[in-house]
Amino acid sequence: MNETKEKLIKIAISTIQKYGIHGLTIRELGNAVGIKSASVLYHFNNKDGLLNELIKVYNENFFQLLHEIEKKESNPLKRLDDLVSIFESVLDEDKICLCGMLASDNEILDEITKEQTKQFFNDIEKWIEKNLSEHGSNKNLAKIIISSLEGAMLIDKLYNESTRLKEIRVWIKTL
């Protein structure tokens, strides 16, 4: 992929994670890489096109991280701990999960972006379930774990702290 386009996507993802979809404007996105808004739209046709592409990049990168966790860590409970660490490092940058933020704006997402957002939750839930099963604990907790992680980031960001994510980390150790 074009280098400029890659930069645009990377910055756009980060901006949405911090400020939401309405906090991302084509003009400012162009400024961030030194090109004009018309040039930004050349790469993506329109804003929905940008969203379509960036969420695919985000999902790929995210599940690449999960794959790396699986390779280096065999203990399923520790894998879940590593998952919490990913979210904590995101929060440390004053961001929340991209798909959590998109979910809060779900009413204005086009179908492609909405489907990709759902796909994120489908896949991460499956990943958590698998690890819960391997550890011998109730895999039905997967939906609660991802829900709590998303909610925790949302609230922790408001307080500018990571108290809730840390509580989840402690809780998961007891499962």
Add this chain to the structure above:
Amino acid sequence: MNETKEKLIKIAISTIQKYGIHGLTIRELGNAVGIKSASVLYHFNNKDGLLNELIKVYNENFFQLLHEIEKKESNPLKRLDDLVSIFESVLDEDKICLCGMLASDNEILDEITKEQTKQFFNDIEKWIEKNLSEHGSNKNLAKIIISSLEGAMLIDKLYNESTRLKEIRVWIKTL
């Protein structure tokens, strides 16, 4: 309070719960009650003024509901179940918790609204803690419970279902 003003606040709260802060416009809010945007601003000075007022109304109404639960239900675990029911009825109307939605837009909230949003989470956490303590279970779970509820609404709304809230209901029964 003025009847028109009450209507405006009620509709504004509901609109934000569905579409977020950017989905609420002064013009459309006026249309909903049959007055012009200038007349809406007469009541609140500006949009921040509207947010300041509506979150106070929301918090008051919400904790009034919790107070009613306490009066009619003495079993602390069943009280938590009733709390889940509140959130489920909100989700049934394609809405999420107002403060969850505001949290997702925290970067553009003025200080008053932000403080009131935090106050909501402080108070509900305290309420959950108290009931967990009375039931004899770990009150440290309060932050996880409210996080999971907020996250569950967010994701369930995306899927147009209440699967995650229902899982939380089942989980709470086991505490």
Add this chain to the structure above:
DNA sequence: GTCTATAACCTGATAGAC
């Protein structure tokens, strides 16, 4: 209280030159 009229600004998007 509500209105009209309008200001000032920001947004995504397009046409056409280079």
Add this chain to the structure above:
DNA sequence: GTCTATCAGGTTATAGAC
């Protein structure tokens, strides 16, 4: 690919009449 120029539409907010 990137630019300039521009458009059409949306937003909050204000001034002043009724």
